[in-house]
Amino acid sequence: MTDLRHYDVIVSPSITEKSTMASDQNQVIFNVARTATKPEIKAAVEALFGVKVKAVNTLLRKGKVKRFRGIMGRQRDVKKAVVTLADGQSIDVSTGL
Template identity: 40%
Template sequence: MADIKYYDVILKPVVTEKSMGAMAEKKYTFLVHPEANKTMIKNAVEKMFPGTVVAKVNTMNCSGKKKRRGMVYGKTAKTKKAIVTLTAESEDIELFAEA
């Protein structure tokens, strides 16, 4: 496994209607590095967002979708998602900064 630093673990937040609804319950969804494990994700969130305390991490591997371009078939890249649950006394993560 490659040497993955904490700032390489979290790639970007997942912005969907379902994930935005879960933010009220202190659950945040991120796209993460495919080789990252739950401990690495927990450490990365706590270092990147000061004041947060992670209660648990759920991960899911999403396989690539089949796509067709003309007569050529292919697949999109596979991804890994993580749903991070924070403790009740933890600070919220601000994904969108006010400009």
């Protein structure tokens, strides 16, 4: 049985051109909670997807200033995790949880 806190750690998979290219190096990119730590992210991915994680790298993308209907606004800061899987492991992010 998976812990419900794991669902709070991983927000969504990041599906971009760059993340698709990273899958060739056995890496998967997730948007994660701002307060999530590397050990929490590793535990959540291993529990939810049933894979062995080799490494977790995180980055904090600062929100951009954008204009919407002439009004200046700011996007949220987003924390991403680049999860490197052990050899022979894979995650199909298109299926969801």
